[in-house]
Amino acid sequence: MILRNIKKRTIIVLVAIVLIFPLMLTGCWNNRDLTEMNIVVGIGLDRTEDGKVLLTVQIVEPASVQSVPSGKDNKGNAQSKAVFVVSHEGETVFEAVRGILSTIDKKMFLSSSRVLIFGERLLQGDLEEVLDFFHRDHEMDYGMDILAAKDTTPREILAMETDMDSIPAVYIRETIENTVARGTVKKTTLVELIKDLESGTRQLTIGKITKASEKEVRTEGVAVLKDGKLVGWLDPYETRGYLFAIGKVQSAIVNVPTDNGKISIEIIRTNGKVGVVFENGEPSTLTIKVEIEANVGEYAGKGKLKSQDDLHVLEETLKEEIKKEIMMALEKTQKEYSSDIFGFGIYVRKYHAKYWKKVKKNWNDIFSKLPVDIQVDAKIMRTGIIKSTMSGDE
Numbered sequence: 387m388i389l390r391n392i393k394k395r396t397i398i399v400l401v402a403i404v405l406i407f408p409l410m411l412t413g414c415w416n417n418r419d420l421t422e423m424n425i426v427v428g429i430g431l432d433r434t435e436d437g438k439v440l441l442t443v444q445i446v447e448p449a450s451v452q453s454v455p456s457g458k459d460n461k462g463n464a465q466s467k468a469v470f471v472v473s474h475e476g477e478t479v480f481e482a483v484r485g486i487l488s489t490i491d492k493k494m495f496l497s498s499s500r501v502l503i504f505g506e507r508l509l510q511g512d513l514e515e516v517l518d519f520f521h522r523d524h525e526m527d528y529g530m531d532i533l534a535a536k537d538t539t540p541r542e543i544l545a546m547e548t549d550m551d552s553i554p555a556v557y558i559r560e561t562i563e564n565t566v567a568r569g570t571v572k573k574t575t576l577v578e579l580i581k582d583l584e585s586g587t588r589q590l591t592i593g594k595i596t597k598a599s600e601k602e603v604r605t606e607g608v609a610v611l612k613d614g615k616l617v618g619w620l621d622p623y624e625t626r627g628y629l630f631a632i633g634k635v636q637s638a639i640v641n642v643p644t645d646n647g648k649i650s651i652e653i654i655r656t657n658g659k660v661g662v663v664f665e666n667g668e669p670s671t672l673t674i675k676v677e678i679e680a681n682v683g684e685y686a687g688k689g690k691l692k693s694q695d696d697l698h699v700l701e702e703t704l705k706e707e708i709k710k711e712i713m714m715a716l717e718k719t720q721k722e723y724s725s726d727i728f729g730f731g732i733y734v735r736k737y738h739a740k741y742w743k744k745v746k747k748n749w750n751d752i753f754s755k756l757p758v759d760i761q762v763d764a765k766i767m768r769t770g771i772i773k774s775t776m777s778g779d780e
Contacts, residue, residue: 428555430540432505441482534609569638627711633658
């Protein structure tokens with residue numbers, strides 16, 4: 387019931403854009419009636435085999451939107467689809483945007499887009515080249531979510547007919563929010579992507595999207611880029627280790643083994659910082675310091691958590707599990723990808739500016755060879771209202 391109400395409110399907001407926004411534009415120099423425009427809710431960008439930009443848009447039909455995507459109206463009659471998907475090729479993004487108008491009946495309203503999905507073939511080229519249009523266009527929503535499609539294409543994702551929501555782009559965005567709450571995807575917005583690209587000190591990461599089935603997507607993991615080009619992927623656990631290191635885990639469930647079973651720990655608060663130790667004017671060690679507060683969420687085993695020693699052992703085990711995930715992310719980004727997604731370069735530029743000027747073009751190579759010191763401080767705040775398992779076994 388709660389999810390249904392959330393979806394209903396989301397759809398009402400989208401329909402409200404169509405009905406209310408024209409009043410807000412009254413008197414503007416570029417006033418356009420939204421009832422005479424196609425409302426874009428999702429955008430996909432890829433490249434064709436011959437290198438052209440392939441633009442895909444998901445356009446909503448407000449009159450056909452229902453709170454429950456059953457395919458029938460309240461009287462049981464078949465209803466038209468809530469969205470339709472159109473693609474077009476062009477030498478540039480701008481040309482593709484203009485060219486797509488030859489196949490649709492109205493001009494497009496791009497500010498309503500909820501997600502922008504990049505294809506693997508496009509990410510293997512220069513991302514900065516295609517982002518120029520989105521940075522330059524005054525109608526673009528800088529808060530829309532950015533995703534990278536793996537083992538599928540943006541068009542396949544946007545054309546998916548899901549049972550979860552009548553508007554697939556809304557469904558996709560909601561899965562991002564849910565996965566962020568689990569700590570296994572990095573939420574990336576357009577403005578964040580542009581800032582990181584322009585800074586030149588942190589390599590880019592983009593949340594990953596895959597097809598879980600013909601009607602479901604999965605948003606877990608991240609795409610790793612180097613100098614604006616795709617070099618590989620992190621799985622959900624490597625992604626969580628990366629997010630722990632940079633202090634971006636909002637909440638998560640970490641399962642830790644014990645002598646008597648397994649305990650699910652709920653992460654409720656985190657703080658992560660990266661740094662670089664210098665000796666004799668040269669970097670000697672990368673450092674990661676993570677502070678965590680957590681609660682016991684579930685105990686699947688025997689015995690009780692009844693002493694401070696028990697909690698201390700549990701905290702130490704939790705530390706090791708988180709260290710392991712951070713190390714997994716570092717091993718892959720250092721040894722396989724040579725891409726400083728953690729932002730160690732930001733620290734060097736801030737505190738060792740002269741050194742940074744000399745090495746910034748080669749920093750990723752330096753980063754890939756440095757040892758790492760990982761320190762994790764974990765505190766178990768609560769164990770719940772019971773100390774033992776439900777079976778009560780000692």
